[in-house]
Amino acid sequence: MSNYRLGLEYALEQDQNDALKLYRNQFHIPKDNLGNDLVYMTGNSLGLQPKQTKAYVNQELEDWANLGVEGHFEAKNPWLGYHEFLTETMADVVGAKPIEVVVMNTLTANLHFMMASFYQPTSNRYKIVIESDAFPSDKYAVESQLRHHGFNDKEGLILWKPRKNEELLNYEDLESILEEHGEAIALLLIGGVNYYTGQFFDLKRITKLGHKYGCIVGFDCAHGAGNVQLNLHDSGADFAAWCTYKYLNSGPGSLAGCFVHERHAYRKDLNRFAGWWSHNKQTRFKMRDDFDQLPGAEGWQLSNPPILSMAAIRSSLDVFAEVGMDKLVEKSRKLTGYFEFLLKDLGEDVIRIITPSNPEERGCQLSIQVKNADKSLHDKLTAYGVISDWREPDVIRCAPVPLYNSFEDVYRLVEKLKVILNE
Missing domain, CATH: 3.90.1150.10 (Aspartate Aminotransferase, domain 1)
Incomplete structure (x- = not known):
């Protein structure tokens, strides 16, 4: 302009x-x-x-005060399925289908849960590619995953670096990394928008490149969700995670979002950590049934969600839905x-x-x-x-x-x- x-x-x-x-x-x-x-x-x-967040949180405090445990079913916004109030709008914000999105945990925890499922290294294919100036938490997370699987965290990490005297990353350099190490790379985990430079990456291009070499591709979208059109479904990425307290205005340390592409929605062969909130909703409270995993991103939940945090997220997402x-x-x-x-x-x-x-x-x-x-x-x-x-x-x-x-x-x-x- x-x-x-x-x-x-x-x-x-x-x-x-x-x-x-x-x-x-x-x-x-x-x-x-x-x-x-x-x-x-x-x-x-x-x-x-x-400004409306206080009223959203107060509603849950009042229902807790007046209803106690019955709030799970009788609250104005019943707690049992509260995360479902957030799903559709959050999916719109990140460009995904509702089955691909869930609000749960916090960002780095979600990245670890995703890697538990999607980072399945072998002795020949175990390396992880990240940006050289990725957000520190991401670097610490992938290094710890390498160590957890018995690999050297320095030798197993490949850094996508800017060229000399430059700050921005170049796709041709990522292509060179894949050409040279593709057979040894298990995972690309890239920040959708780099926290330091503000560079917004072409998620579809990176995903296509990673998949060409048989790699899993995931994105940390902390600086992208609510900021840019992520189009996560169309990108083809295997997974993504993001926090909600930056552009999504949900308050310090609030819950995070998670995306799992729909092609993985019904895969029961994927290794994962499990908990009762990823179990079939119809039989969840029968307690003695064998684990019956929910399809889609919901199937990665572990625990019943913190409602007060979700109320703050809902407040902000209602503004996003309107705009x-x-x-x-x-x-x-x-x-x-x-x-x-x-x-x-x-x-x-x-x-x-x-x-x-x-x-x-x-x-x-x-x-x-x-x-x-x-x-x-x-x-x-x-x-x-x-x-x-x-x-x-x-x-x-x-x-x-x-x-x-x-x-x-x-x-x-x-x-x-x-x-x-x-x-």
Whole structure:
């Protein structure tokens, strides 16, 4: 979009014409000591709280208080099948079929559960490919899986690295890795959107490549769910997992989502950990029946879910159902493009954006490097009322989230950055 303009007037005009402008009022925006809205740009770390979430959680607290155990059947939203209230909307958010999605556990736990089923190494095929700068938890998880199966965690891990003096990853390099090591690789586990650079990968291309060499392909979509069109079903990926507290605004440490492609839905031969919540719903409470596994992603559940966390997820997902990912992504591209435009106006000798400039290859996060800057720049931004995210050694991550960030937010952030740079 080339018709961006400088100046506050343009930002206010865009906010006035924004079809989603009223949704900002549905979220609690953190304020400074004088009661002014802070410029909150860290929805990629922790999304803001929808104002209706309190009512959703309070409903469950009231039903627990008034009904006790009967709430499993008699609550306004019966607890027994509560996770089912989330399935359809979550499937829409990540581009999947309802049978392929379940909300359960937390992100790294889900990755381990998926690897228990889909990482089945042999003496000849056991290696795992991840990004060299994957989120640390993913790296620790796959290293521990290698050790668990008796392999050397350094020798069994293959890192997909950027080229010299570059930050972004190149598909040709991944193709070279597969050509060289394909017969020895059991699993590709890639972050759908890289947490550091904000690079959004072509999930379908990576899956096709992995499957060509007989590898299982999974994705950590923590920075993709609710941010970009993941189209998980069409990607053909074997599995994926994501947290819900970033773009999905469900609160700190809330439950995670899990995707298992429908071609695996009825496979009872897959190794897995089991628990009573993956058992046939009709006979679950008979207690003495042999295990009868549920089909689809639900068949990977273990325990009855924490309802208070699910109530917060339901609150946010109801907003997503109302808006839809198409409209969110449309606004996101305009907002992020405007942010990029303003940053580039500061001069590329001062600011360098390491996130791809192609809107198809990013979500709403821009990762910026400021020449000769250290963490003191981030500290000054915070003092000026901007909540952003510092990542060592020299990157500030900012995510203008389309549900609650405005063009004025973006304008104010860059103006404050200008003041700091001119000090």
